[in-house]
Amino acid sequence: MKTAKTVDELRNEIKVFGENKTIGFAPTMGYLHEGHLSLIKRAKTENDIVVVSIFVNPTQFGPGEDFESYPRDFEKDAGLAEAAGADILFLPDAKEIYPVGSATIVEVEGPITKKLCGSSRPTHFKGVTTVVNILLNIVSPDKAYFGQKDAQQVAVIKKMIRGLHMQVAIVTCPIIREADGLALSSRNVGLKTEEREQAPVLSRALNIAKDLWISGENDVATLKTVIANEINTMPLADIDYVDILDYETLAGIEKIDAPALAAVAVRFGNTRLIDNIILE
Numbered sequence: 001m002k003t004a005k006t007v008d009e010l011r012n013e014i015k016v017f018g019e020n021k022t023i024g025f026a027p028t029m030g031y032l033h034e035g036h037l038s039l040i041k042r043a044k045t046e047n048d049i050v051v052v053s054i055f056v057n058p059t060q061f062g063p064g065e066d067f068e069s070y071p072r073d074f075e076k077d078a079g080l081a082e083a084a085g086a087d088i089l090f091l092p093d094a095k096e097i098y099p100v101g102s103a104t105i106v107e108v109e110g111p112i113t114k115k116l117c118g119s120s121r122p123t124h125f126k127g128v129t130t131v132v133n134i135l136l137n138i139v140s141p142d143k144a145y146f147g148q149k150d151a152q153q154v155a156v157i158k159k160m161i162r163g164l165h166m167q168v169a170i171v172t173c174p175i176i177r178e179a180d181g182l183a184l185s186s187r188n189v190g191l192k193t194e195e196r197e198q199a200p201v202l203s204r205a206l207n208i209a210k211d212l213w214i215s216g217e218n219d220v221a222t223l224k225t226v227i228a229n230e231i232n233t234m235p236l237a238d239i240d241y242v243d244i245l246d247y248e249t250l251a252g253i254e255k256i257d258a259p260a261l262a263a264v265a266v267r268f269g270n271t272r273l274i275d276n277i278i279l280e
């Protein structure tokens with residue numbers, strides 16, 4: 001595996017592979033776990049070259065969020081990425097991504113970026129779409145791989161791709177979980193012992209709602225209450241949001257009669273966790 005720190009180095013490394021090779025790209029913020037590695041492995045099966053980026057993007061963190069304390073271990077990440085099949089690891093610093101004087105922002109407007117994580121993190125998706133656009137321009141992949149774990153992020157990025165007529169296929173990969181249901185996340189390392197014990201309540205609550213929906217309940221308010229009540233059985237859980245939206249548009253709904261996304265964000269101490277399930 002080659003490592004590139006600058007845009008020029010990255011493009012040169014890609015050239016070394018020769019012409020007409022397909023490129024799969026998995027953008028990450030590092031501190032890699034099996035969720036990230038599932039994206040890389042999938043990319044490996046579908047492309048000639050796999051590029052993985054690790055960049056803790058400052059513009060998607062709001063004031064007072066965990067940019068400084070976000071976990072980092074670039075050396076360990078390099079070994080994991082290579083073992084999973086990465087051909088090129090792109091490790092830019094902030095000056096490389098945002099050169100002095102850079103003033104270009106890519107923003108998807110409307111409810112899709114205002115709901116769910118957009119309401120408690122109002123500048124988050126502007127940072128995400130800007131950096132993903134920059135990274136896609138640098139790497140020029142045929143396919144880019146994202147996790148269903150960040151369902152709203154995938155919806156927003158797909159909307160950006162359509163809106164800007166970008167030539168890249170977005171591949172969404174399933175959520176990888178711990179044995180007790182907790183979705184893998186780089187932020188899980190910040191959970192204290194008791195918080196970690198209580199954290200599986202996110203997936204448990206979502207699955208209870210899914211079972212109820214399968215048995216015939218399709219009233220969104222009822223299902224949201226069931227999810228919130230289950231999460232609130234855990235004394236350390238502090239709900240940021242519980243919502244059920246149309247899966248395609250993320251529009252609000254009262255009854256589920258098309259695929260819906262049930263999504264939650266919950267704080268445990270300083271750690272904010274998200275999870276979701278599709279009702280379809």
Ligand code: AMP
Pocket residue numbers: 027028029030034035036038039145146147148149150173174175176177183184185186
């Ligand atoms: P991050 O480093 O958290 O920005 O995540 C980089 C990519 O990995 C995003 O597309 C995430 O959705 C994806 N990802 C993170 N956690 C998981 C997981 N548990 N399962 C599947 N994909 C994940």
